[in-house]
Amino acid sequence: MSQIKKKLLIVQTKAPFGSSDIQEALDIVLAAGTFDQDVSLLIEDDACYQLLSAQQPEIINRKNTTKMLNALPIYGIDKILVCAESASLRNLPSNNNDAFKFITKNEIKTVYSESDTVIRF
Amino acid sequence: MSNTLTSTLHTLNKTAQDNTLNLKLSQVISGSDDVILIEDGVYQCLALFTEHHSEDTKHWPQLAKTIYALKDDALARGIPLSTKGIIFVTYEGFVKLSLSHQKVVSWY
Numbered sequence: 001m002s003q004i005k006k007k008l009l010i011v012q013t014k015a016p017f018g019s020s021d022i023q024e025a026l027d028i029v030l031a032a033g034t035f036d037q038d039v040s041l042l043i044e045d046d047a048c049y050q051l052l053s054a055q056q057p058e059i060i061n062r063k064n065t066t067k068m069l070n071a072l073p074i075y076g077i078d079k080i081l082v083c084a085e086s087a088s089l090r091n092l093p094s095n096n097n098d099a100f101k102f103i104t105k106n107e108i109k110t111v112y113s114e115s116d117t118v119i120r121f
Numbered sequence: 122m123s124n125t126l127t128s129t130l131h132t133l134n135k136t137a138q139d140n141t142l143n144l145k146l147s148q149v150i151s152g153s154d155d156v157i158l159i160e161d162g163v164y165q166c167l168a169l170f171t172e173h174h175s176e177d178t179k180h181w182p183q184l185a186k187t188i189y190a191l192k193d194d195a196l197a198r199g200i201p202l203s204t205k206g207i208i209f210v211t212y213e214g215f216v217k218l219s220l221s222h223q224k225v226v227s228w229y
Contacts, residue, residue: 018161046136052199060197
């Protein structure tokens with residue numbers, strides 16, 4: 001059976017703990033990674049609040065989604081993109097580091113057009 | 122406690138990017154009213170006095186008498202408790218605030 005490989009783009013747009021959207025997006029990313037798909041995760045708008053350090057979500061009985069983001073490369077997902085404009089608008093650090101690649105609006109446009117499937121949360 | 126019994130406590134649980142909600146609050150808030158930021162509302166601590174909606178309506182942080190934020194929600198989201206201009210309160214403090222105001226209005 002021939003393998004069908006698709007370029008999949010998952011977009012997070014909501015703040016991490018106000019809804020389950022961030023968690024659900026991560027679930028799809030991990031599932032797609034398991035099936036060896038070409039998956040990218042794009043973090044936009046309020047989802048950029050995941051970049052804040054010193055989060056202690058256990059206080060409100062939630063999982064630390066930022067820790068999960070940092071673990072994604074272990075599951076073969078190394079394309080974690082962040083909208084640089086969204087981050088700077090929220091006074092969040094917008095420098096490239098090992099885990100995240102900060103991209104411009106134009107680059108985001110390219111990422112959207114090059115993907116076979118886009119799922120926004 | 123009794124001197125605030127004529128004023129309103131506004132609870133706000135959305136980020137600054139929810140323009141409609143923040144603008145509505147700015148339009149109805151009185152100078153004797155207090156605001157408490159809860160849930161995703163605590164992200165507003167990061168840029169409370171820099172957001173502007175429109176020329177003719179003042180942004181609610183400039184109008185509110187006191188701005189509170191729920192401590193547990195702030196800690197969970199990585200908001201520093203040293204943020205200036207905001208009083209961080211516990212759940213118990215939130216209950217006390219609810220009782221010391223004439224009414225509570227929820228913005229969500």
